[in-house]
Amino acid sequence: MIGHLRTVVVDCPDPRALAGFYAELTGLTVAEDESDDGWVTLGGPPGRHPRIAFQHAPDLRPPAWPDPERPQQFHLDVQVDDIEVAERQVLALGARRLPGEGDDFRVYADPAGHPFCLVYQ
The missing domain is CATH 3.30.720.120 (Signal recognition particle alu RNA binding heterodimer, srp9/1)
Known part of the structure; x- marks a missing residue:
């Protein structure tokens, strides 16, 4: 290390x-x-x-998930116990739902457009 x-x-x-x-x-x-x-x-x-x-970063060009011309650049995985409750909470904070999900995650964008995932199970 x-x-x-x-x-x-x-x-x-x-x-x-x-x-x-x-x-x-x-x-x-x-x-x-x-x-x-x-x-x-x-x-x-x-x-x-x-x-x-x-x-x-005043001239930030935010990512546009899943557009490879404007890639995500980074993302955070946030572990949650109840995806439905957590989704309502993040949307109320100003997040928006993005296309894409798996058996144990959903994808969102923060208010500045950065993707993040809520991970559950």
């Missing part, structure tokens, strides 16, 4: 808003809010647990 995962960084047009979405989705809390500098981080202190950071 060379190192430990520190932070997954997500480009987006509004770091504070997207961090709020993922805080509600995952239960993570805001660790750093430097939104004036274009950066908000969820999770614990650096080096102890992986974190998710949201970086200001």
Whole structure:
């Protein structure tokens, strides 16, 4: 092993808003809010647990699942106990359902257009 995962960084047009979405989705809390500098981080202190950071990208060209011309670039899998309840909750937060699902997952886009999956069973 060379190192430990520190932070997954997500480009987006509004770091504070997207961090709020993922805080509600995952239960993570805001660790750093430097939104004036274009950066908000969820999770614990650096080096102890992986974190998710949201970086200001004003000219972001969001992915268009499943279009290979605009690939997903990254995605998060979020484990849930009840897919129907979780789906209602993420849609209420501003997510939207995307095409594609399997026996144990459904695909969504966050408010900035990044795909993520709710995984169940």
